[in-house]
Amino acid sequence: MTNENKFNFSRRGMLKAGAAGGLLAATPSFFMRDAWAASDFRNNPGNASEIKLGFNVPQTGPYSEEGKDELRAFKLAVKHLNGEGDGGMLNTFKPSVLKGNGVLGKKVGFATGDTQTKSDAARASAKRLIEKENVLMISGGSSSGVAVAVQSLCQEQGVVFMAGLTHSNDTTGKDKRRYGFRHFFNAYMSGRALGPVLEKEYGKERKAYHLTADYTWGWTQEESMKATTEELGWQTTATVRTPVGAGDFSQYITPVLNSGADVLILNHYGKDMINSLSQAVQFGLRDKQVNGKNFEIVVPLFSRLMAQGAGDAIKGILGTTNWNWKLQDEGSQAFVKSFGAEYGAPPSMAAHTCYVQTLLYANACEMAGTFYPPEVIKSLEGFKFDGMGNGATEYRAEDHQCFKDVLVVRGNENPSSQFDLLNVVETTPRSQVEYDWKIFGGELGPYKA
Amino acid sequence: MKIGTMNDLTRFLIFAVVILAMPVWLDPLGGNYPDLLQKFAIYGIFAIGFNILFGLTGYLSFGHAAFLGVGSYAAVWSFKLFTMNAIPALMFGVLFAGALALIIGFLSLRRSGIYFSILTLAFAQMSYNLAYSVLTPITNGETGLQLAQSDPRVIDNMFVEASAGLPSTNLFGLTMSGYPGFYFCAALLILGFFISMRIFRSPFGLMLKGIKSNQNRMMYTGLNTRPYMLTAFVISGMYAGLAGSLLAITDPLAGAERMQWTASGEVVLMTILGGVGTLVGPMIGAGLIKYFENIFSAFNDTVLAEMFSYLPDALVELVVPVVGLFVGSGWHLTLGLLFVVVVIFLPGGIVEGVDKLVKFIRNREKNVGGKVTPQDQPGE
Numbered sequence: 001m002t003n004e005n006k007f008n009f010s011r012r013g014m015l016k017a018g019a020a021g022g023l024l025a026a027t028p029s030f031f032m033r034d035a036w037a038a039s040d041f042r043n044n045p046g047n048a049s050e051i052k053l054g055f056n057v058p059q060t061g062p063y064s065e066e067g068k069d070e071l072r073a074f075k076l077a078v079k080h081l082n083g084e085g086d087g088g089m090l091n092t093f094k095p096s097v098l099k100g101n102g103v104l105g106k107k108v109g110f111a112t113g114d115t116q117t118k119s120d121a122a123r124a125s126a127k128r129l130i131e132k133e134n135v136l137m138i139s140g141g142s143s144s145g146v147a148v149a150v151q152s153l154c155q156e157q158g159v160v161f162m163a164g165l166t167h168s169n170d171t172t173g174k175d176k177r178r179y180g181f182r183h184f185f186n187a188y189m190s191g192r193a194l195g196p197v198l199e200k201e202y203g204k205e206r207k208a209y210h211l212t213a214d215y216t217w218g219w220t221q222e223e224s225m226k227a228t229t230e231e232l233g234w235q236t237t238a239t240v241r242t243p244v245g246a247g248d249f250s251q252y253i254t255p256v257l258n259s260g261a262d263v264l265i266l267n268h269y270g271k272d273m274i275n276s277l278s279q280a281v282q283f284g285l286r287d288k289q290v291n292g293k294n295f296e297i298v299v300p301l302f303s304r305l306m307a308q309g310a311g312d313a314i315k316g317i318l319g320t321t322n323w324n325w326k327l328q329d330e331g332s333q334a335f336v337k338s339f340g341a342e343y344g345a346p347p348s349m350a351a352h353t354c355y356v357q358t359l360l361y362a363n364a365c366e367m368a369g370t371f372y373p374p375e376v377i378k379s380l381e382g383f384k385f386d387g388m389g390n391g392a393t394e395y396r397a398e399d400h401q402c403f404k405d406v407l408v409v410r411g412n413e414n415p416s417s418q419f420d421l422l423n424v425v426e427t428t429p430r431s432q433v434e435y436d437w438k439i440f441g442g443e444l445g446p447y448k449a
Numbered sequence: 450m451k452i453g454t455m456n457d458l459t460r461f462l463i464f465a466v467v468i469l470a471m472p473v474w475l476d477p478l479g480g481n482y483p484d485l486l487q488k489f490a491i492y493g494i495f496a497i498g499f500n501i502l503f504g505l506t507g508y509l510s511f512g513h514a515a516f517l518g519v520g521s522y523a524a525v526w527s528f529k530l531f532t533m534n535a536i537p538a539l540m541f542g543v544l545f546a547g548a549l550a551l552i553i554g555f556l557s558l559r560r561s562g563i564y565f566s567i568l569t570l571a572f573a574q575m576s577y578n579l580a581y582s583v584l585t586p587i588t589n590g591e592t593g594l595q596l597a598q599s600d601p602r603v604i605d606n607m608f609v610e611a612s613a614g615l616p617s618t619n620l621f622g623l624t625m626s627g628y629p630g631f632y633f634c635a636a637l638l639i640l641g642f643f644i645s646m647r648i649f650r651s652p653f654g655l656m657l658k659g660i661k662s663n664q665n666r667m668m669y670t671g672l673n674t675r676p677y678m679l680t681a682f683v684i685s686g687m688y689a690g691l692a693g694s695l696l697a698i699t700d701p702l703a704g705a706e707r708m709q710w711t712a713s714g715e716v717v718l719m720t721i722l723g724g725v726g727t728l729v730g731p732m733i734g735a736g737l738i739k740y741f742e743n744i745f746s747a748f749n750d751t752v753l754a755e756m757f758s759y760l761p762d763a764l765v766e767l768v769v770p771v772v773g774l775f776v777g778s779g780w781h782l783t784l785g786l787l788f789v790v791v792v793i794f795l796p797g798g799i800v801e802g803v804d805k806l807v808k809f810i811r812n813r814e815k816n817v818g819g820k821v822t823p824q825d826q827p828g829e
Contacts, residue, residue, distance in 0.1 A: 059778055114746060114778065119593035120704040127484035127700070128743060131627075145592040149702055152595060156617060156626070175595075214582055215591030243582055244591050443598050445615065 041372055042158040043134040050107045051371070053078070053358065054135030056126050056150065057164065061117035062245040063142040063270040065305045066350040070140050070164055071112060072343050073351035077358035080338070081108045088338040092331040092387035093359060097366045104365055115141055117244070119149035126150045130157050136371055137162060137361050142270070142350055143244075144168030144217035151180035155445060160373050162357035165350040167269075167301050168217035169224065172401035173440025175216075178447055179373065181380055181395065183360065183402045184353045187221035188435060190300045190320040191228035193406040193428035197318060202263065202296055204233040209261035211252055211276060213268050214241040221267045225300055229265075237261040242268070242276075249276040253283050262290040264297045273299060274309035281313040302409055305348045307421035314411030314421065321407050323352040323389050324422055332389040346419050356388045360395075374447040392430070399437040400444070406433050457646060464729060465639050468493075472628070479744055483627045487699045488739045490634035491692045494641045496719040496731030498688020501645055502681050503717070504726035505657035511566045511713050512553065512573030516546040516686040518580060518708030520693025522587070525594045525703045528618060532604040535620045535633065535698045539691065546690020547683055549576075554682035558675060561664070570710060577708040593704035618698050630699045637695065638732075641688060646728055648684070657681055689716075718784075722791055724798025733799050741784050748776035 045051045055074040058067035079085045083100035090098055102108050111133035113125030122141065129135045138154055139162040141147050147166035154161035155177040163171060163182040167190070172182050208229050212218040218241070226236055237259050242252050253276070256264055264285060268276050280286075280297055288295040299306075302319030325336045325346035335355065339347040347355070360380065368375040381397035390404035409422040467474075471489065475481045480489075499513055520542035527538040557568040580588040588594055596615055605616065618625040620633060648654045659667050660674050667674050697703055706712070719738050724730025753769045753776065760768065775783045795802045 112747075118704060118706045119591075119702060120706050123700055123702060124484065124488070124743075128482065128747065131482040131484050132479075149593055149595065149704075152615065152702075153700070156615065214585075241582065445598070 043130065043136055045106060045136065045371060048106065050109050051103060052109045052111055052133055052135045053361075054111055054113065054126070054129035054133060054138040054159075055140045055354075056113040056115050056122060056129060056138055057140040057354075058117045058142050058146075059112075059114040061115075062272055063117045065309070066142040066165055066270060066303070066348065067115070067140070069305060069348045069351040070142065070354040073339070073347060073355040074110065074140065074358060076339060076342055077355045078108050078110050081359070081362050085342070086338045087334075089331050089335050089355070089359060089388055092334050093363070093385065094387050095385065096359075096363050098359065098363050099366075103362045104369070104371065108362070111135060115143070115146050115150075117143050117146060119145050122146040122150050123153050126153055127157075130154075130159055135159065139357050139361070140164040140354060141166060143215075144171055144220075145215045147171050147180075147182075148175045148216060151175065151177045155179045158373055158448075160361065160376060162361050164354045164357065166217070167221065169220035169440055170216045170442075172399045173220070174442040176399050176442045176444055178377060178400075178444040181357070181360075181400045183357050183393075183395075185320075185322050185404070185406055185433070186401065187217070187224040187300070189406050189433040190221065191224035192433040192435075193320050193408050193426075194225075194298070194300060194318065195228040195232060196428075197408050197426055198229065198298065199232050201318065202293075206232075206234040206263050206293070206296075207237045207261040207291065208234050208263045208265050209237045209256050209259055210239040210265045210267060211249070211256075212239060212241050213244050213272060215244060217269070218267045221300055222265075225265055225267065225298075234263070242272075244272060246272065247275060249279050250283070252276070253280050253285070256280075256285065257283070257288075260290065262293050262295055264295070266297060266299045267301075268299070269301055269303075270306065271309065273306050277310050277317070278313045302411075302422065303349050304346075304419065304421055305350070307411060308418070315413050317411045318425070319409055321349050321409050321422065323349045324407055324409065324424060325352075325419070326422075326424070327389060329387075329389060329391070331387040335389060352389060359388070360385075377447060396437065398444075399440075399442075401437070403430050403434055405430050457650070460728065461643060461646060464642055464732075468635050468639055469632075471635070472631070478740075480740055483631050484699075485739065485743050486628075486631040487634050487695075488743070489736050490631060490638045491695045491699070492716075492719065492735040492739055493638050493732040494634075494695065495689055495692035495716055496723070496735040497638075497641055497645050498685045498692070499716045500685075500720050500725065500727075500731040501648060501688065502685035503720055504731075505649070505654060505661060506678060506681055507661040508558075508561065508678065508682075509566045509717065510557075510569040510682070510685075511710070511717065512557075512569035512571075512576075513685070513689050513716050514708045514710070514712035515553070515573040515576040516550055516689035517693040517696070517712065518576065518703070518705070519549050520546045520690035521697045521703035521707055522580070522594060522693075523690070524694035524697035525596070525701055526587075528596060528602075528697070528701055529600040530603060532602060533616045533618050534604075535618055535625055538618070538698055539694050542694025542697070543687045543690045546693065547687040550683045550686025550690075551679070554679050554686070558678050558682060570713070573708060573713055574710055577705060577710070580705040580708055588703070588705060590705065593702050595702050618701055625698050626700070634695050634699065637691065641691070642728070642732070649728060653677070653680070718788060720798075722788060722798055724800030727798065727800040730798050730800040737787075737799075738784065741780050745776050745780040745783060746778065748773075 057070045058064050080088045080090050082102055090100055111129055113129050115122035126138055129138060137160045141164040144166040147163045148171055151161045161180045163180060165184055167187055169186050169188050210222050212222040222239055240252055264280060266273060266276055285295050297317055299317055299319040302321050307314045336346050364376045364380045365371055367379040380395055383395045386392050393402050393404040395402055406428045407424050408426040410425050412421050412423050415421055471486055472481050503509055523541040523545040524538035527541045531537055553572045557565055560568060581590055623629050656677050664674055719734035720731045723734025753772055757765050757768050
């Protein structure tokens with residue numbers, strides 16, 4: 001190594017380097033439009049003829065099946081908003097000011113991202129959607145961890161977040177945000193709805209063993225289920241946390257056999273639930289007699305996609321869902337019809353909530369007469385609507401949570417088709433699952449980001 | 450001027466210019482948006498730091514993501530407890546990562562070669578599992594550590610009234626998201642590059658190179674190599690900690706996935722792809738991988754159909770599904786192919802490829818001049 005290959009600092013050299021560096025640092029401001037200029041709000045479409053919505057869904061990872069179905073629903077919603085296809089729920093949604101000519105006269109486009117069901121990746125892809133694709137709204141997601149992370153990012157960035165499938169109490173509880181809205185129900189409501197049915201079916205003296213997905217959703221669902229069952233007089237033998245995406249749950253299921261519990265509550269979702277339930281059934285849990293009673297398994301959050309994956313294991317198992325394609329109301333029928341015509345399969349509840357959220361956002365923009373987020377948020381807060389498949393529904397202004405009836409379902413013993421997997425046992429009225437928004441704490445934050 | 454023998458000052462200046470001008474030249478490539486630019490700079494720091502260990506000493510650590518994660522967690526805690534200013538977060542990130550590197554390095558460096566790699570991998574996976582499910586009060590597990598309205602933020606609250614919303618990270622009032630965040634990261638990347646260059650050229654760097662070429666011989670001369678190794682390990686851990694804290698500064702959230710072995714593997718890929726032991730190689734590799742991850746993965750069939758719209762329809766229907774395999778969620782496939790090609794044909798990474806290309810062009814120029822005689826070729 002010769003000496004000339006090294007840095008030799010001289011005063012003159014430093015001065016030169018400093019001047020060059022300064023010039024360089026300033027370069028981007030010459031070349032980039034809007035680099036420093038503050039627009040009136042984030043991604044203001046201005047006079048553009050098209051707006052973009054961002055659909056951030058898990059395309060890989062343990063919840064990818066739900067994500068793919070969500071994406072189908074989003075595409076369908078965009079079609080309907082632009083006046084293509086048969087219009088779906090646009091015809092049954094009331095009060096609605098949507099005309100099927102886009103939103104505020106602008107054509108609706110979309111961009112997609114992959115959350116990978118990881119908070120980090122989800123935020124990175126949401127950032128790409130906001131910064132590169134200039135989306136006005138972000139929707140989608142199939143995990144509460146992701147929903148909470150993306151929701152707080154959207155608050156920072158001033159972009160409305162219409163949560164997809166997220167069931168944790170935290171999303172509209174302690175982690176609620178002014179820019180975040182959730183149409184889906186939550187763990188607390190599942191507990192409230194399941195309680196009476198569990199009492200009727202399994203009695204008051206039971207010992208419950210919880211297996212819980214180890215993140216915000218699992219934690220709050222375990223808490224809600226524990227509260228509900230203990231209110232009935234059940235005992236909680238143990239609560240065990242399992243990592244998300246574990247794949248093999250046998251090491252968690254073996255101890256259940258010898259714990260003296262007679263009910264297993266699986267606070268799992270997606271592929272995790274498919275695996276843990278299938279393994280629990282394979283281990284013969286359901287054929288067992290404990291304390292003179294039949295051993296039972298409960299899956300508080302149930303979806304048809306999971307039921308499809310779990311096959312025969314779900315027969316007779318109780319749970320709750322947000323929505324089911326077999327509902328007979330006008331809105332559900334219209335949605336199932338156009339979704340079926342497009343993709344040849346009935347929509348899942350994840351698809352339903354995402355479709356509804358997109359329509360609700362578009363409608364709120366029309367009502368507000370602008371895309372300016374604070375106005376859009378105000379027209380969503382306290383919005384009452386019907387004809388979207390869940391009966392009369394209200395977006396509560398205080399925590400941005402939708403309130404509607406909850407369905408208690410049971411795995412179908414004699415399915416008539418590969419999609420006919422869940423039977424509605426009971427429709428729990430909205431009044432029974434309502435709660436005071438103050439119980440979970442948290443603050444919405446300001447309208448202006 | 451030949452790239453290999455380029456003067457260091459020129460090299461440094463070119464590097465600084467290229468980095469700072471990234472928003473300009475990445476614009477036509479579709480990469481000009483703050484989040485991706487920040488990622489380029491941050492993972493550049495990570496890879497350059499990794500190269501100080503792997504490139505100079507030849508010790509392949511498979512656990513560098515642990516330091517990245519620790520840096521992030523330390524930075525977010527600094528935001529939560531003290532202040533939203535970036536500087537303390539940076540210092541805590543580097544400090545904690547350095548401390549962890551000292552412990553892991555001290556234990557792992559007792560072995561070399563594959564055993565060293567496995568040890569670091571084991572430690573990193575241990576840290577990951579701790580963050581994921583054991584230390585959840587500190588790390589918030591799968592959900593990820595986030596800011597909350599109720600955080601103490603002791604120093605901030607002494608000076609200013611808490612605002613209604615969540616505060617954002619800043620550098621003495623300059624918000625650290627968007628382009629300012631990128632320039633902050635870029636400045637640190639350039640500084641990191643400068644330090645790495647100095648290390649490469651220093652007697653210490655020479656010592657590390659000596660260890661790489663023959664550690665036994667170094668030891669026979671009566672030299673205890675371990676302190677040198679440990680220093681290199683800690684320095685590269687601190688680089689990772691810096692990168693981790695920058696990740697948290699540009700986006701105040703720390704998730705356990707950052708510490709997973711895939712993240713450790715990624716930095717190895719970056720370094721090898723760009724060129725092990727070269728100064729700029731790791732940066733090139735980091736940029737390439739992040740570009741693939743963010744741009745290629747976002748291509749879907751509609752985008753592809755638009756790209757190939759100049760072809761006849763029948764051909765489009767044929768081409769789109771085939772190309773579709775390599776973009777979108779299949780971007781890993783493209784990256785894998787590229788990696789295989791680079792490792793087989795260019796063991797020195799992309800930097801070697803560029804060198805070869807420059808040499809090739811220069812030789813051809815000479816040939817065109819027609820003055821080459823066998824005598825002009827240097828004898829071996």
